[in-house]
Amino acid sequence: MTEAPLYFDSFDHAQLLRDFPLGDDFTQRHARLSADEIRARQDALFQRCVARAWQVPFYQRLWGAVGIEPHDVRSLDDIGKLPVFGKSDLMRSLAEHPPWGDYHGWEGAPGTRPVTVVHTTSGTTGRPQVVLFSPKSREVQALLVARVWRMQGLRPDDVVHSVYGHGMINGGHFVREAALHYTQSLFLSAGTGKETRSVTQIELMRDLRVTVLVGFVDYIRQLAETAREMGLEPGRDLAVRAIFGHVGRESRAALSRAWGGAEVYDWYGVADTGPIAAEGPDRDGMYVMEDAQYLEIVDESTGRTVSDATPGDMVVTSLYRDDIYPLIRFNTRDLSAWRGGASALGWNLRRTAGVLGRSDNMVKLRGINVYPLALAAILNDRPEFAGEYICRARRAGDGRDEMTVVIETKADAARTPELAAAFAALLSQRVGVQMQVELVAPGATAPLTQVDSRQKPLRLIDERPKNAPA
DSSP states (O other), X not given: OOOOOOGGGSSOHHHHHHHSOOHHIIIIIGGGSOHHHHHHXXXXXXXXXXXXXXXXXXXXXXXXXXXXXXXXXXXXXXXXXXXXXXXXXXXXXXXXXXXXXXXXXXXXXXXXXXXOEEEEOOOTTSSOOEEEEOHHHHHXXXXXXXXXXXXXXXXXXXXXXXXXXXXXXXXXXXXXXXXXXXXXXXXXXXXOTTTSOHHHHHHHHHHTTOOEEEEEHXXXXXXXXHHHHTTOOBTTTBOOOXXXXXXXTSOHHHHHHXXXXXXXXXXXXXXXXXXXXXXXXXXXXXXEOTTTEEEEEEOTTTXXXXXXXXXXXXXXXXXXXXXXXXXXXXXXXXXXXXXXXXXXXXXXXXXXXXXXXXXXXXXXXXXXXXXXXXXXXXXXXXXXXXXXXXXXXXXXXXXXXXXEEEEEEOTTSOOOHHHHXXXXXXXXXXXXXXXXXXXXXXXXXXXXHOTTTOSSOOOEEEOSOTTSOO
């Protein structure tokens, strides 16, 4: 029996580095290519991905159901002919073709199956989904993380402290691979508060002189409070100079202050794709990694692509995934919008406005779309806000949907009806619809948000009847 190549023998690593450059080779050369040059590269990679996808049962079924045949898609100009798909389609594949689904493109027989890295999603919106990588796609994903960090100022002498989770979740593992394989920095894989207690994490930061924090900012913000409770002042006793995290709609100014003036940079990606876009040194939107990802913004109601600043779902095609688990027109369900204007850096990469919310986590209140994830940026306008909250959606007896926002306020804030009314007025003014407010003590929402154990804390508890229309 002929065995498949082992991990490092299964792809050309030198060619990978030429195809997906790092450091100055990216920022000074690739990011400055003309739009036509970027498009030509994308088109060549897209055609390889489509050819591979036609060999995968999932795509044969998905595309065949709408009458697509191989000759219908000849270039990137034809991508709009292909249907968008999402997590529900992948979960259906897993249910109908257990245990791995039929979207990976390998038979699974030991000895014939290629080397495959297996992870799952965090299960933020339901049951975790299996995510599969070839060695090449795994390394590209890690390289893109390192590219983003280096673009945002990571230095060889940095000590990086990661609060990404581990276990079956992809995040903690591939960011570790990014640091080890594609940077010269030292890397501490602390994980979530459940994996390494918050007090221990602060002690590690102090003793090992951590300079950079990476991860989801909800927990990073909480760690700053833990440090102060221990009598340590970020910026003085903890020399953290930068945070590379998923900032989203959070107030970066408040996060920076919490960590003694640390620089804060945002980047975005999902488990299936790896990094899609990231802030550059100019902090003027999120630059799309267009050599590896083709990003569309799609209007959820019409299915049409958006070319202006109108918000829509981010639909991504991972141009580097041309072997195991091709990913063509995957709807992340994260909302964003295109950012116009020229880049101050002279880069020709397209930019987005960052994550504005989630279309599958939306509650419609009296005709207004409310995105729980987007409320953080609004709540940060009140100095009493302690940084954590959760929304409860319910259906009233008259059939109308209502939402209560449970808000943690700082220990020294008086939780009075007047303060609750002030928060409610702020939300009403900024969102355009009245919501109820409940004020609670710091830490009171943790059992509901699971901020200590989840990479992405829950922001919505939907108590509406599941068999009734939303």
